[in-house]
Amino acid sequence: MKNISNIKSFRKAGVLVMMLSLFVVIFSCTKDTEFNLGPILPSSSDGIQNLDEQGIDCGGSNTPACPSCSDGIQNQDEEGVDCGGPCNNACPEATPRFDALINAGLPYFHTFELEDSSLNLGLPAENSVTLDFGIADPAGSGEIVGRYSRPEGNVADGFSDFKFETFSSTIDFSSYNKFTLEVFMPSSNDYDTSLVPMVEIILLDSTNPMFWETWTVLNAEVDPADFDSWVRVDFNGGDALAATTIYNTIAIRIGGSNHQKSATFYLKDFLPTTSLVLPGTPRADALASSGLPRYFTFEAGDASSGLNLEPRTTNADGSPYSQGVNIAYGVADPAGTNDGVARIIRPENGPFGGFEDLKFQPQDAVIDFSEYNKFKIDVFIPSTNDFSGSLTPTVELILHDDNPEFFNRWTVISQTVANLDFDSWVTLEFDGSSAAAAGSGTLLPANTTYTVFTLRVGGSGHGESGEFFVKDFVPFK
Missing domain, CATH: 2.60.120 (Jelly Rolls)
Structure with a gap:
């Protein structure tokens, strides 16, 4: 039985060798013949710029946006976010405005250049808005700023804001009871009766579950004529705030309240001040x-x-x-x-x-x-x-x-x-x-x-x- 099995195995092997030889002969005779596999259909992932794409597999109606020098992402061999490399603007120093303010004697501030470009203004783990730091200036300067993204939908019941981390003790407003903040409001936002070009500084007592009953809200509205440019917004707490001794938290709200529309804003240099007097004459x-x-x-x-x-x-x-x-x-x-x-x-x-x-x-x-x-x-x-x-x-x-x-x-x-x-x-x-x-x-x-x-x-x-x-x-x- 063993010998018969071996004979059968040899026969099978011989047949396989003959079939492989025949395939080689056939392939050799047809090596110059082109096979027609049919047309290749254009797609958003074919590695070719086609359809309505603005680049290779990007920038079309069914493709993601192409990398650019204004997308807020470090890509396309950029040296920083939207700067250096293929972008014309040079990347700024890390925190030049923070460095200039660190010895100014202010009790606290934040420049939004980077997450830690602040003095005594910490950042909590979560907030009802998204704040990205170190974003290229939408006005095209070499500065880096913060991008404030207000979410769509029922987040914080339509009262979305950005709260700084609670101070370890109540804030002393006796001298510094006025504030300035620079804001850039894009005209591309859909402003209406709910989303408004308003900026609010909210001072509150986080230990009080009903903090809105005792808070101080300072607000200023940006003129539509100033959209797409930087505007310094001033807030005057005055004597009333100077006498307040219960607040331990500072919040910023942009776009108004009690609505669920999304919007994007940019901000830089939140500073307390003792006077809002414009310099010079x-x-x-x-x-x-x-x-x-x-x-x-x-x-x-x-x-x-x-x-x-x-x-x-x-x-x-x-x-x-x-x-x-x-x-x-x-x-x-x-x-x-x-x-x-x-x-x-x-x-x-x-x-x-x-x-x-x-x-x-x-x-x-x-x-x-x-x-x-x-x-x-x-x-x-x-x-x-x-x-x-x-x-x-x-x-x-x-x-x-x-x-x-x-x-x-x-x-x-x-x-x-x-x-x-x-x-x-x-x-x-x-x-x-x-x-x-x-x-x-x-x-x-x-x-x-x-x-x-x-x-x-x-x-x-x-x-x-x-x-x-x-x-x-x-x-x-």
């Missing part, structure tokens, strides 16, 4: 081409704040001149705007026997009032002043010459602020067109001796103290 700069003969905005205490007007600092003989009032320039607007204004403190029992005022430096030549003989100034009078005695809510414009007996021939134009206008800015107008000088009775338009502008607030002939704010002294026709 923006209002004086704006007036520089106005054609006015003179003006003074009180943004600064020197000529940079005016044209041909400057607070008096010297007497005629060159000796130092001391104003009758105490004045600070470029202070924060008590109404909370970004304007730099002046605070005038009328001292108690002042140096001029109750006739304390603010004088401007005498003009080099007599003032021509023939055309510009009307004036206006913005005034803010706090209701905290005690007007029950001799102190009055009056502002006087005094025009005179630089003479020891100037009061014998000055022109005084007075305006009084109504009680209802306390704690707000009021524009007072002084009409000198029919105002007569003391003594001679000469009308201001015809006067040819005056060289000095003076302001007096709070009345005269008394020694009571008072606080006032002023800005933008401007002549008009």
